[in-house]
Amino acid sequence: MADENISMVPDVGIKVRDLEERQRLMRDKLSLIGKNFIDLKGEIEKEASNIKVDVSQLKSDIIKIKALITRVTEELENKAKKSDVELVAKQLKMFQPLINQ
Secondary structure, rough: OOHHHHHHHHEEEEEEEHHHHHHHHHHOOOOOHHHHHHHHHHHHHHHHEEEEEHHHHHHHHHHHHHHHHHHHHHHHHHOOHHHHHHHHHHHHHHHHHHOOO
C-alpha cells in the first residue's frame, strides 16, 4: 500500500503541473484578448469621432446649400419670364415702323 501511494505522488505532481500550465495559458490568452479589446475600442472611438466631424461638416454644407437655393429662388422670382420678354420684343417690332418714320 505504501508503494501505491509513492507511485501516485509523481502522477499527482504531473497533473498539478499540467493544470498550472493550462491555467497560465488561459491567463495569457485572456490577457491578449483584453489587450485586443482595448485596442479595438480605441480604434472604434477614433472612427466614431471622425464620423461625428464628417456629419457636422455635412450639416454645415447642407445649411449653406439651402441658403444658396433660397437666394437663387428669390433672384429667379424677380427675373422676367422668357415668354414675357418675347412678347415685349414682338410689341417693339410692331412699333418699329412707327419709330423709323
